[in-house]
Amino acid sequence: MKSYDVVVNHKGFINLGIIDNILHQLKTFLFHKDHEKLLRKRVYSLSVECLDNILKHSDLNEQHHELIKSYPPRFIIEKIAGDFIIHTGNIVFNKNMNELILKLEKLNNLDLEDINALYKKSLANAEISEKGGAGLGLIVMAKTTRQKIKFDFEKINNEFSYFAMQLNLKK
Amino acid sequence: MKGFNIPAKEKTPQVLFDTNKYLFEIKGISRPENVRDFYFPLIYKIKKYFENIIEKNQEEIFKDECFKFNFKLDYFNSSSAKFISDILVVIKELSEKGLNLKIYWYFTDGDEDMKEVGEDFSDMISVPFNFIMIES
Structure with missing residues (x-):
């Protein structure tokens, strides 16, 4: 088995059909490479949550066609020496940035026990948004990877920034 | 009320x-794709069925044989998790009204995450689950 693989490399618009194609491609890779069931499921679960986030929280519509061309959504999975690294990127409103930073910093400061407690509490209190999200995605990512979530924002203009995130999943 | 079977x-x-x-x-x-459209109607039907039994004071029908709730999930996303927890809360509330309901949580051998999430749910609603491991 190779020690380095680019499992998925998607850069461009994302919709439900594209998500299905990416997940299909991922499943094929994971099954053919004879990975352990638990690792397979974790990579798959993280990918669904990341792609759902890009779809539901990318604060853009068709009016922003040019902006999407310059700053396309990204979803990349690499496999390095058995570990998986997932990179995502999408445009967000500047006005939503602080809330996102607070959520991520809070998660990065919790240990696994606290993350599990937060998950249970959030599950009980979650409300499903118009877009169908329960607000649990980031918590699931922290719970599944058991690693700190790396992230950064690049300011595009007064309204938007590009949000980049990296998840590390140890084998 | 008749049941249902969604393929x-x-x-x-x-x-x-x-x-x-x-x-x-x-x-x-x-x-x-639309988690609300999928789960809302089925949760509504389940609640209605049991509420009807309670209204008619027929709780005794499950006295000798419990109503079983089997969760045999391979994978669910975080939005679905919210609705699964809603179903479990409904079961808890109905049990508290005197219905004999039991929860069976299945997980495949080696899938410790699925077992753990079942334990989280059980802890969250303070109702013991019966955990069943399936050989992979």
């Missing part, structure tokens, strides 16, 4: 509610 699709689980066999079973994968 599994690529992104949605099979959901069986058999009122003759006293069995609810959800099985497979859950990441529906």
Whole structure:
């Protein structure tokens, strides 16, 4: 088995059909490479949550066609020496940035026990948004990877920034 | 009231509610495109069925044979998790009203995450689950 693989490399618009194609491609890779069931499921679960986030929280519509061309959504999975690294990127409103930073910093400061407690509490209190999200995605990512979530924002203009995130999943 | 049997699709689980066999079973994968449209109607029907029994003071029908709730999920996304927890809360509330309901949580051998999430749910609603491991 190779020690380095680019499992998925998607850069461009994302919709439900594209998500299905990416997940299909991922499943094929994971099954053919004879990975352990638990690792397979974790990579798959993280990918669904990341792609759902890009779809539901990318604060853009068709009016922003040019902006999407310059700053396309990204979803990349690499496999390095058995570990998986997932990179995502999408445009967000500047006005939503602080809330996102607070959520991520809070998660990065919790240990696994606290993350599990937060998950249970959030599950009980979650409300499903118009877009169908329960607000649990980031918590699931922290719970599944058991690693700190790396992230950064690049300011595009007064309204938007590009949000980049990296998840590390140890084998 | 009759039950229902929703067949599994690529992104949605099979959901069986058999009122003759006293069995609810959800099985497979859950990441529906519209999670609300999928779960709201079935939660409503389950609640209605049991509330009707309580209204008619027929709780005794499950005295000798419990109504079983089987969760045989391979994978569910975080939005589905919210609705699964809603179903479990409904079961808890109905149990507190005197109905004999039991929860069976299945997980495949080696899938410790699925077992752990079941333990989280059980802890969250303070109701013990029966955990059943399936050989992979």
